[in-house]
Amino acid sequence: MEWGVYITAVQPGSPADQAGLQEGDIITSIGGAALGESSSFINLLYKFHPGDEVTIGFVRSLEQLEVKVVLGGS
16 A cells, blocks of 8 residues: 655745645655555655755656655644
8 A cells, every 4th residue: 555645735935836746746755765554755854945956756646756845844
């Protein structure tokens, strides 16, 4: 079973928006680490800091894609 986080909205101007992520995409990996039952989205994000560039794996229209995202601060 493949795990992922469904994107329900992308804020204009956000790092996700700048990287081209869209509503409906499903994030499957962060920084090369696959999302899984024991590795949640938030836990993987805590490994990085604002300004880090990470590769995000995602599914859009049944196609596995990747983009680089520069993380922002909260």
